[in-house]
Amino acid sequence: MKIGNLNLDNKVFLSPMAGVTDLPFRLICKEQDCGMLYTEMVNAKALCYDDQNTKKMLKIEEEEHPVAIQIFGSDPEYMGGAAKILNSYPNEILDINMGCPAPKVVKNGDGSALLKNPELAAKVLRAVVDNSEKPVTLKIRKGWDDTCINAVEIAKIAQDCGISAIAVHGRTREQYYSGKADWDIIKEVKQNVSIPVIGNGDVFEVEDAINMLNKTNCDAIMIGRGAQGNPWIFKRINHYMQTGEILPDPTLEEKIDTAMKHLKLAVQEHGEYVAVREMRKHIAWYLKGLRNSAKVRDEINKIESYEEVVNKLKGYMQDCLTLE
Template sequence: MIKIGNLELENKVFLSPMAGVTDLPFRLICKEQNCGMLYTEMINAKALCYDDENTKKMLKIEDAEHPVAVQIFGSDPEFMGRAAQIMNEYPNEVLDINMGCPAPKVVKNGDGSALMKNPKLAEEVLKAVVKNSDKPVTLKIRKGWDDNSINAVEIAKIAEACGISALAIHGRTREQYYSGKADWDIIGEIKKNISIPVIGNGDVFTVEDARNILDKTNCDAIMIGRGAQGNPWIFKRINHYMQTGEILPEPTLEEKINTSIKHLDLAVKEHGEYVAVREMRKHIGWYLKGLKNSARVRDEINKIESHEEVVSKLREYMEDCLTLK
């Protein structure tokens, strides 16, 4: 069990917030596979304060999803505090602060991982959010800005002192983006230095990775990002292993295709056919990755604009694969 503020969670395998990925349809798919806590895409605190319609759409949370964490980003303490007040009216259980995003359009404004370069301002932001939130506040950080400014332990200590309820750490610097290897040692170091729960993140793609990160870092929970892309079964498989010591088989071809169709159906319902069919191209590519002749099918699907045609193409591909067996 992990306790985040007043929230008790039995399931310690979480979905990482990912821009353009962790929308409502994908979250519902991950929840079906026993994900312990879902995170929304990151929400711009200023846009939220200005009552932006697109931002409000991203905050739609369904009953089936709980528990949910909403992640906000920004570097202005006043706006971040106001955003926290607004979020008190929403049904999410946890409010998360982003200090890990490496995207240029985010860091150029001093937001995301750029905040780690300014511990004083980071502290002001943390205090403003904690003061104004009725919910447990968590923080997601990276190892540091670059190899010359690794300050995750310092930021973690500041966060704990500000009243943050749990901390997620991705074991890479901002400059690394997603290249190289995640440094799990920094997760273990943070775990030794603070008493709030630590959530380990970075390079968890398999059940074995999950076991290894827990063994190596002693972290309290695991957060999975890219490892869940096209592979929502990772949550169920890790949880099953943690409970029984048994590794369940990989999903079958039929499971992959049927889940991609279900995901597409949910996306069409949520976003409309035009947007959903285009948005789902990357997801379908991830579901099909590594399957026989999948590159050809992926290329064909990337040119299709109709929901019905995509479903038909996926079913036809599944039939062909099963026949070839």
């Protein structure tokens, strides 16, 4: 798998997710053989104004590479300015967000709102490509809504503007994450451009990844919600592609140990107060589907100290193992 001048070891990537793909989670996914990590999306305008909270999101550790930093915005000047600033950062790829469906993003004309304005989208793409010394990629959705399905049009524009690869989520903005992802649109984009196409949407199991590759002929797969509480998905997909064998699901111990390791990394990165609260959703994802996990999730949501969360998780694991 190659994007621009960058050779990648494998073609199973972590999708950028606001409030999820911070440094600790990326490190956990990297351990599980993720082919490329993406940061949370970063506001280009805030970056140009040297906002310190924004810059904190851009911390990249040596063991993460390769990493893509994702920026969002609809002002070509700020987007180009952000690209210039990021030339000095250690990321290998610069990614542009034209897929985020969040109301607070689209109300400013950013994210997936740009799909409604191909002319402005082209200006944004050119500004970033012209100012970046690194390969620039783009993430889009199928379209804005059922009356505006224009992923192929946007992909062609992107290719003409010098974009090195494009990720396509098979839902419209209006769908958010509901309904079923349309993989046919990924196939259609792949048939209409010569740059690599990354498929995104509804990959939750090894079989989903293989089906997407077979159905769309896409060059790589990007996994978002399917990796929440399930970082093993990257290793399991890669293992299947190399051997044809499906590895067993992670054990209860693996899930709890990983949750605790993730929590420890989060405390180191964000401090105990923030980390314990931020990790509540991750722990809920790790425990999802496990025996009697609802009770322990509720209890953890009320705990404020790192040590108490760890003790609660260890106690829960012990109880489960005793019941076996």
